[in-house]
Amino acid sequence: MIFGYMRISTQKEKQTTDRQRITLEQYATDNKFKFDELIEERISGTIKSESRPQFNILVNKLRKNDILIVTDIDRLGRNADDVIMEFKKLKAQDIRVIALDTPYLNEWEKVQDSSIYNMIADIFITLKAHMAQQEREKTIQRINQGLAVAKAKGKALGRPKVELPSNFVKEYKKFKDGTYGNMSAMSFAKMLGIGRSTLYKYIKILECKEA
Structure with a gap:
């Protein structure tokens, strides 16, 4: 047929x-x-x-x-x-x-x-x-050329760096000092309007800066 x-x-x-x-x-x-x-x-x-x-x-x-x-x-x-x-x-x-x-x-x-x-x-x-x-090799070559050009222009490659919000350090010190009483980490994150994983990420960045 x-x-x-x-x-x-x-x-x-x-x-x-x-x-x-x-x-x-x-x-x-x-x-x-x-x-x-x-x-x-x-x-x-x-x-x-x-x-x-x-x-x-x-x-x-x-x-x-x-x-x-x-x-x-x-x-x-x-x-x-x-x-x-x-x-x-x-x-x-x-x-x-x-x-x-x-x-x-x-x-x-x-x-x-x-x-x-x-x-x-x-x-x-x-x-x-x-x-x-x-075609696959050409695609890889084009990507590598694009990365090389971006690097030559001084552009940061990869994920953008996470920056701490301007008020985070002050609010976190209050949290640690007990200014907010026995507030849990989850409640503190909610107060700042961020998720718990973001809170821990901010804390890690802050601890690295202070180390």
């Missing part, structure tokens, strides 16, 4: 899968076949494939030697790693994926030959994984 999967990454009514549908149907016409089913999904592109309801319904319908066609390979997942994982899972089940935006994976005749398809699929997985790794 031949299935088509269409996804748009928004819930907005104005956006439709029309472009994808037309592209898929034109591909079917050009290659003289008909889809057994076209499945449409409206869901954010940030959602993993395994968490997409319609995609999961589709996967459960797929059987050995079935063909799944998408207009763009990235419709299979939320990022490169997700796409690779889904592609590998489908290949392991002897399901062939045709992606119209991907060279060689979009050639109908080549996909019909299992030995040629498997060779193309293995090359695609290798290239996609390499591209994903390169």
